[in-house]
Amino acid sequence: MPTSVPGNWTHPTRVTAISATGSRSRICALTSLATPAEQPAQHLQLLQRASSLLPGLRQELLAQRDADRVLKVIARAEQQSALPTYLNLTQDQIGFELQTDITNGLTPEEADARLGRYGPNVLKRGRRSPWYFKLLKNLFSFFALLLWMAALLCFVPGVDLPQLGMAILMVILVNGLFAFLQEHKSDRALEMLQELIAKKCRVVRKGKLEEIEARALVPGDVIILEAGDLVRADARLLEAFEVEVDNSSLTGESSPARRYKSDQPVLIQGKFLWIELPNVVFAGTSLIQGRARAVVFGTGMNSEIGKIANLTQDIRVEPSPLQRQLRSTVYAIAALAGSLGVVFLLLGWLVAGLSFLEAFVFFIGLFVANVPEGLLPTVTLALAMGVQRMAKRHALVKSLPSVETLGCTTVICCDKTGTLTQNLMMATEVAVDGKTVSVSGLGYRPEGEFVLEGNSLSLDAISRWTTLRHLLECAFVCNNARLEKAGADYRVIGDPTEGALACLAEKAGIRGTHQRLHLNPFESIRKRMSVIVKTDRESTATVYVKGAPLETLECCDRILIADSVRALTEEDRKQIAAQNDSMANRGLRVLAFAYRDDAELDGS
Structure with missing residues (x-):
């Protein structure tokens, strides 16, 4: 009978239970793999993978006497496998693992309870900076700080360069707003992924077919798919009639892939990866033809497309080559302007006979004259022109410095068979x-x-x-x-x-x-x-x-x-x-x- 195991796991964990049988010389040990309840997709993947791997290692595993050696045997076998293999689970086994009725679906009460446990079927946004913080970041970049200093010094009494100060301030504001708007316009990678699993879907609940919001799908739901439908969650096919799917959102391949019902406990060997299993469909893909009935096992961030979205959120932003060069340039300009200003301040005050205030005004003028006010807008304009040219070729640039980084690229390595494509088929x-x-x-x-x-x-x-x-x-x-x-x-x-x-x-x-x-x-x-x-x-x-x-x-x-x-x-x-x-x-x-x-x- 099912029992709850104490512990709050966030990742798969090995659980060992030991029980005496009444004889001093005999002890029964049961080792199992427990996965977090919120990750049924990972549970099924590990279960099918382990079920294909462990039977061939039975004798070798029985010969081991401690847990570390057992894990080493499994790890070695995993590395020796050229490609993953999976033991196909039957529909009854899938229903048991997901605790669902694969014929009548979930009851509304159970669906509501699971929605509270697993969360809505949406891609969660990473921690995002407020728009005003992004705007301030562009207005007060390191180079902009130097220009701010130069602009403020233009309004110091005795310098009398208000026109130059206003011009520098306009340069800072226009440049900061332009860079902010470009970043705001391009920052839609996650939103585009979210659109792939939005809207409605048809689901069987308590034996009745109904249409619900896709965000309300939960593991264990039975969904109905027809040609042209977007798949709203990762699901195992229960019925399939002439089904072909477009997996290009996951694989990049525009060729349709056949999918069919497979209910036999056979070993799926050879070239199949998890996303290529013939009886599984994934969120974000679409049915090109046919009709199907499937049971959901992965929603939201626990779906394959959710894992892709999670990878985009975990990317650590690093300064581009252009940003590093500009920073070095600003350091050099600030050091040069400051050192020359100090030298002439001392010469004017101690040698030329100027008062300290007059020498300080001369220092300010010399400092402002050495600051290249036109460099920042020139760089921004050049990058913006590159962004517009790339946009005409359907390339989305998230930040302006990325254009220069792409220009510095000499080799692009990608995991793609055949040729790089636009995911479009055209008769030419x-x-x-x-x-x-x-x-x-x-x-x-x-x-x-x-x-x-x-x-x-x-x-x-x-x-x-x-x-x-x-x-x-x-x-x-x-x-x-x-x-x-x-x-x-x-x-x-x-x-x-x-x-x-x-x-x-x-x-x-x-x-x-x-x-x-x-x-x-x-x-x-x-x-x-x-x-x-x-x-x-x-x-x-x-x-x-x-x-x-x-x-x-x-x-x-x-x-x-x-x-x-x-x-x-x-x-x-x-x-x-x-x-x-x-x-x-x-x-x-x-x-x-x-x-x-x-x-x-x-x-x-």
Whole structure:
């Protein structure tokens, strides 16, 4: 029976219980791993990891006689594992560990109690400085202090330089306000992460489906997901039907990842990391297609995206190279101006016969003259121009000195397979009729031009180009994605590659409705997707296919070229394969398109 173990743990702890069995020569010892109740996600991860590791070490562990040696054996085995492996827990085991009913979900009373225990499903903000403190920090930086001193000295009676003093004060205020506004505008990294797990979600509570605020989700809740939904918390799949997810917020990979129900107690070996397990979905990701039912085990800061947010809060701010150089420059200027002023103060007072007040006024004038009032705004303006140029390339700069730091960077090391991407899929080239048409545009906004040999193609020219029009119609019809306007931009509901094709078709003005009669979804064996449709302009059925170029080419025996259909020759196949290789060698993802009309379907 469940019992509470005394102690207030904030991290996983090994607990050992010893019990006598009635015989002097025999003692039973039970060692278990206890994790904080507020961290069910970490508990499940450790449980699945330890369950895969410990059975193979059973004999070696039994041979040990103290706890330190047991831990050394486990640590050595952990290091020898090239990649983590996990023992998949069954749904009943998941329900037991989370103390929930995986069929009917939690009761409202239990959900409220857990909300008080685990806290709301939100990303907590780190300790933030008030806005006025940030403003004062920019107004009274080390260099600004030197300018403040120079400005105040300009108002000393006898110096009579009020215009210069006012000019220096204006420089300080404008520069401080500009730097503060830039920092305030850019300080939104955590807020952007927070938006990924905001709004509402559908949950099963006491056997009833209801919609609640995502912040009210707790471990043990059963949630319902459909295509286009954002996942609001880390969850284990209970049911999954043709589920594909976009994990780019965690992995950076724009390719969709398949997810499916797995209820067998099998060992998940090989290349799977925790965030790549095939039966787990994570907060901040989205369902591209399919529908699913899942049980929540990680919310808020205990989710994977919460751990990322926590890392951003723990970063220790260090002075940039530019700030260190400016500090050294200010030290040098202050020392030079002060020493020269003192020297001439003594010379004027002791040698030139000036009174001490007159010599001191001369000292003030010399000090102010040596302070470079224009240096601070010049540096700020140069950095601001760099920020604006980076903003045009969709780079968010949190503080102005970071621009110069990035300029000093010579090597960037990143944990990223393949190539660095923008997490956007865009159709940039169309090879048709032996010609290559370039396509402009950024992201999924359906705006851009089709350019052939330096000349832009009008929508009328595209519609009259039979081969190109057929290709674009295939891209539009043989597609499960759709574009959705999100504020000033567009987002894809569905597969990013299909979203890029839908965007390509809309740029060419390809729209309309069609009746889908049958769908053969893409699969790794066929390497193609096909649909049978009836368009609003035709009463006959047409098969549209898209897929891997070489595999699709093998299924074809005719080619539409120069507005006419003819037999596909061996020379045509070689040219198409060469074109495919040329585009693939430039890092492009290549798809082929094909179709059959109704007459061919009837066999006539």
